[in-house]
Amino acid sequence: xxxxxxxxxxxNLEATELxxxxxxxxESEKQTPSAIKSNKRVLPDMSEECGYEDNSNVSHxxxxxxxxxxxxxxxxxxWPPVRSYRKNCFQAKKMEAETTGMYVKVxxxxxxxxxxxxxxxxxxxxxxxxxxxxxxxxxxxxxxxREGYNGSEFVPTYEDKDGDWMLVGDVPWxxxxxxxxxxxxxxxxxxxxxxxxx
Amino acid sequence: xxNYFPDEVLEHVFDFVTSHRDRNAVSLVCxxxxxxxRFSRQRVFIGNCYAISPERLIARFPGxxxxxxxxxxxxxxxxxxxxxxxxxxxxxxxxxxRSRIGLEELRLxxxxxxxxxxxxxxxSFTNFKSLVLVSCEGFTTDGLAAIAANCWFLRELDxxxxxxxxxxxxxxxxxxxxxxSLVSLNFACLKEVNLAALERLVARNPNLxxxxxxxxxxLEALQRxxxxxxxxxxxxxxxxxxxxxxxxxxxxxxxxxxILQCRSIRNLSGFLKVTPRCLPAIYPICLNxxxxxxxxxxxxxxxxxxxxxxxxxxxxxxxxxDCIEDKGLEVVASTCKDLQELRVFPSDPFGAGHTAVTxxxxxxxxxxxxxxxxxxxxxxxxxxxxxxxxxxxxxNFIRFRLCIRDPAxxxxxxxxxxxxxxxxxxxxxxxxRRLSLSGLLTDRVLLYxxxxxxxxxMLSIAFxxxxxxxxxxxxxGCKKLRKLEIRDSPFGDMALLRxxxxxxxxxxxxxxxxxxxxxxxxxxxxxxxxxxxxIINENDQIKFAHEDSxxxxxxxxxxxxxxxxxxAPEFVWTLEKLLFTPGVLLEDQWSxxxx
Numbered sequence: 001x002x003x004x005x006x007x008x009x010x011x012n013l014e015a016t017e018l019x020x021x022x023x024x025x026x027e028s029e030k031q032t033p034s035a036i037k038s039n040k041r042v043l044p045d046m047s048e049e050c051g052y053e054d055n056s057n058v059s060h061x062x063x064x065x066x067x068x069x070x071x072x073x074x075x076x077x078x079w080p081p082v083r084s085y086r087k088n089c090f091q092a093k094k095m096e097a098e099t100t101g102m103y104v105k106v107x108x109x110x111x112x113x114x115x116x117x118x119x120x121x122x123x124x125x126x127x128x129x130x131x132x133x134x135x136x137x138x139x140x141x142x143x144x145x146r147e148g149y150n151g152s153e154f155v156p157t158y159e160d161k162d163g164d165w166m167l168v169g170d171v172p173w174x175x176x177x178x179x180x181x182x183x184x185x186x187x188x189x190x191x192x193x194x195x196x197x198x
Numbered sequence: 199x200x201n202y203f204p205d206e207v208l209e210h211v212f213d214f215v216t217s218h219r220d221r222n223a224v225s226l227v228c229x230x231x232x233x234x235x236r237f238s239r240q241r242v243f244i245g246n247c248y249a250i251s252p253e254r255l256i257a258r259f260p261g262x263x264x265x266x267x268x269x270x271x272x273x274x275x276x277x278x279x280x281x282x283x284x285x286x287x288x289x290x291x292x293x294x295x296r297s298r299i300g301l302e303e304l305r306l307x308x309x310x311x312x313x314x315x316x317x318x319x320x321x322s323f324t325n326f327k328s329l330v331l332v333s334c335e336g337f338t339t340d341g342l343a344a345i346a347a348n349c350w351f352l353r354e355l356d357x358x359x360x361x362x363x364x365x366x367x368x369x370x371x372x373x374x375x376x377x378x379s380l381v382s383l384n385f386a387c388l389k390e391v392n393l394a395a396l397e398r399l400v401a402r403n404p405n406l407x408x409x410x411x412x413x414x415x416x417l418e419a420l421q422r423x424x425x426x427x428x429x430x431x432x433x434x435x436x437x438x439x440x441x442x443x444x445x446x447x448x449x450x451x452x453x454x455x456x457i458l459q460c461r462s463i464r465n466l467s468g469f470l471k472v473t474p475r476c477l478p479a480i481y482p483i484c485l486n487x488x489x490x491x492x493x494x495x496x497x498x499x500x501x502x503x504x505x506x507x508x509x510x511x512x513x514x515x516x517x518x519x520d521c522i523e524d525k526g527l528e529v530v531a532s533t534c535k536d537l538q539e540l541r542v543f544p545s546d547p548f549g550a551g552h553t554a555v556t557x558x559x560x561x562x563x564x565x566x567x568x569x570x571x572x573x574x575x576x577x578x579x580x581x582x583x584x585x586x587x588x589x590x591x592x593x594n595f596i597r598f599r600l601c602i603r604d605p606a607x608x609x610x611x612x613x614x615x616x617x618x619x620x621x622x623x624x625x626x627x628x629x630x631r632r633l634s635l636s637g638l639l640t641d642r643v644l645l646y647x648x649x650x651x652x653x654x655x656m657l658s659i660a661f662x663x664x665x666x667x668x669x670x671x672x673x674x675g676c677k678k679l680r681k682l683e684i685r686d687s688p689f690g691d692m693a694l695l696r697x698x699x700x701x702x703x704x705x706x707x708x709x710x711x712x713x714x715x716x717x718x719x720x721x722x723x724x725x726x727x728x729x730x731x732x733i734i735n736e737n738d739q740i741k742f743a744h745e746d747s748x749x750x751x752x753x754x755x756x757x758x759x760x761x762x763x764x765x766a767p768e769f770v771w772t773l774e775k776l777l778f779t780p781g782v783l784l785e786d787q788w789s790x791x792x793x
Contacts (some may be wrong), residue, residue: 078276079660080576080601082547082632085333085359085387086494086585089470090547093496124473125442133401173441 531566585619648675
């Protein structure tokens with residue numbers, strides 16, 4: 001008896017078994033009989049969950065795949081029992097997080113080519129500036145409302161909707177990402193004109 | 199003996215009897231007490247707006263000043279009741295307005311409220327002081343403008359989780375300059391607000407104790423508002439967001455200083471949007487908090503959340519998202535020794551997500567917080583062993599609502615149903631009044647509930663049970679049962695019809711996706727004229743002439759002293775109306791209803 005069990009293990013029958021379900025899902029995750037009963041109330045529409053209609057962005061699709069459960073788990077009306085108001089609040093947040101990215105060009109004085117970044121990925125200025133620092137291998141100095149960026153010859157700027165070149169960090173983040181058309185990391189003497197301490 | 203006292207003395211004694219139930223009991227003692235009680239009652243609670251008519255309310259309690267009304271059944275919260283089912287407040291407000299009732303307070307839950315009703319309300323009662331709307335819908339900010347403009351002595355406007363259409367008006371600006379009596383204002387469920395009007399309003403209302411802001415109120419505005427209202431006891435922040443380094447922000451520094459002046463805050467909520475690095479500003483408040491609601495603060499998690507919790511040593515009520523995880527719950531257990539109420543909500547409320555809390559977190563809470571008496575816990579899984587441990591650690595539950603993410607999921611360790619676990623809970627918590635079950639459950643758990651849950655008033659059953667016997671255990675055993683709601687469980691006509699008199703002792707029964715048939719419902723309606731048996735059929739069009747054996751998708755029945763409602767939409771069939779011809783209905787039923 002033991003011999004045959006060992007033999008089966010070596011064959012790795014489990015991996016080659018034909019089953020319904022995504023690869024990687026285990027037997028224990030299958031529904032119990034009483035749960036299967038709930039299938040009659042399955043909601044076919046999962047699009048509210050993660051904007052499935054808009055699949056153009058690859059990373060967006062990947063994110064959805066991670067969040068959506070394997071098909072074996074049915075979507076049941078009114079379950080889990082959460083008030084619609086709460087669901088609507090969180091749906092709004094989800095939608096905000098998952099709409100397509102906001103790519104802007106970023107140029108750096110002296111660099112041979114430009115880069116593009118997705119502003120939606122960052123939650124605020126600190127994250128954005130850190131990402132720029134990493135990308136272009138420079139340091140941005142300390143920001144203050146009064147003096148702009150102190151302690152570095154590099155200054156992050158952006159072109160807004162009106163075509164003006166603005167210092168990154170002055171306006172609230174939400175306002176920034178909706179008005180920023182592109183960015184430029186200015187260097188050296190040119191940077192001084194933008195309100196840095198003289 | 200009491201008959202020899204003049205009415206005024208009785209009335210004075212009854213003044214000390216404040217709970218609705220006690221007053222109801224007082225009114226049943228004798229005709230004299232009934233009379234004195236009814237003229238002196240000021241606060242009336244109507245748990246189902248279709249159980250009684252406004253005219254009868256006014257006739258019996260001419261002195262009513264504060265009214266609470268509830269409309270839709272509880273499962274309407276989870277989209278199980280279609281739009282337009284009912285629950286309109288208009289007839290109530292119109293009837294009260296026509297009468298000489300001096301209404302001062304109105305509290306509505308799950309009702310449909312129109313702008314017109316709010317307008318009539320605002321114009322009809324000169325001393326109107328308090329409006330509380332919970333999970334209501336049907337109105338816009340125009341209705342709010344009417345309340346603001348016309349209720350000159352308004353003390354409280356509390357809007358909790360309502361669906362409100364926002365017009366481009368400035369409703370907050372409609373509060374006149376003479377409005378200085380506000381004590382409580384909550385508009386967190388709105389998206390916009392006129393900040394300048396808000397600041398002026400706060401400035402001229404020095405008695406403001408409770409203020410819950412919405413996401414349109416920025417950090418800067420919050421600081422200015424708190425400067426004007428350091429006396430606040432209850433604060434709901436709006437957008438707690440800063441786009442720059444807090445250490446370099448003048449606004450943030452000012453906020454920190456202002457908050458230090460707010461020594462009375464005991465309840466904190468909001469943080470609809472949040473920059474976690476700003477949280478240190480509220481650390482001084484945490485030390486004295488008794489109620490913390492972070493259930494909408496998706497932006498606070500991980501170490502920031504833990505840091506915050508560690509400061510809240512006096513917490514009695516905590517509402518939190520499941521991103522706190524089991525580890526976070528262990529911190530709660532070691533920090534919040536006075537905790538009485540815990541609610542854990544899903545940060546991903548849509549069906550297919552994963553929940554980061556399990557039985558481990560709950561057991562930790564129960565062993566660290568023995569005073570726990572109210573629980574709402576949404577989790578990934580639960581075991582019998584855990585529930586038995588919880589039952590042992592916390593014998594004082596009044597409310598116990600457990601929701602395991604997967605319907606009918608068994609104990610993952612033993613693969614057994616959770617009957618024993620819930621059985622332990624009902625056996626140990628003798629004062630349990632509300633219970634919601636989930637997970638894989640057989641008739642056995644219902645047997646335990648019927649046997650031990652003597653004080654149980656509300657029970658929610660989903661995907662549970664095996665046969666009619668299960669439902670009967672509950673109906674026969676729970677003498678104090680008022681509300682029973684069941685979905686997706688195999689209970690049918692036999693259980694429904696065994697003891698029809700039981701339903702007159704209850705407020706309501708909801709059964710959806712069960713095995714009750716049209717014939718069974720008809721039989722029940724025929725036997726019990728004082729019950730309104732409603733069948734809600736949106737999709738199928740059952741014809742009454744035949745198909746008695748057809749299963750009913752949704753049934754909602756409730757005791758009532760008025761005719762089946764005349765505002766029922768097409769998809770709601772009130773069986774009583776259809777069972778009798780009009781002539782017979784009037785003669786046959788009138789006497790049994792008025793006796």
